[in-house]
Amino acid sequence: DAGVIQSPRHEVTEMGQEVTLRCKPISGHNSLFWYRQTMMRGLELLIYFNNNVPIDDSGMPEDRFSAKMPNASFSTLKIQPSEPRDSAVYFCASTLGVLVQPQHFGDGTRLSIL
């Protein structure tokens, strides 16, 4: 079975550039989560969707961050403009949200903003 697929695996870009991270959840899963992981703060939830609708975006750091889920099989997390402090590993996870089910994580995007 294909797991959660994220792209790109690595992204290195200069400060001020727009960054778009992509996620394809596991087929049939109806909840999707974006996390950010840093050494200082660990894994933090940024936003999550249920049935393509954003439910909780309280973890989104500021207006420079936005996320969309145009359909059940695709989501993007965009940072514009990017800053060095955005450097982190960004994970996407999905789950079948109807029952108590664990979240399954993608391999992450390692983002470096120079």
Add this chain to the structure above:
Amino acid sequence: EDKVVQSPLSLVVHEGDTVTLNCSYEVTNFRSLLWYKQEKKAPTFLFMLTSSGIEKKSGRLSSILDKKELFSILNITATQTGDSAIYLCAVTNFGNEKLTFGTGTRLTIIP
């Protein structure tokens, strides 16, 4: 705000030893506690616990939840070098589906 505290922060043991990792939590309207193992990439799911006192077991790994004292432990017996990883504890509540993670325990197994 939900809170998860893991201890120890890091642990180094010899192959064959038994280790116990701790996770305590403060959650409004607790639903479940989950353990994940993270090596180089994605956290991989180990256990989900919802009821007190019922041990979940998978090979050399086992976990149990105490909802009265608000903690869980993860035991690994006869450790192997492949057990070296960061072990993450997370909780959910009935208000939403999001996971609140602890900072993890970094476990290193020396051959």
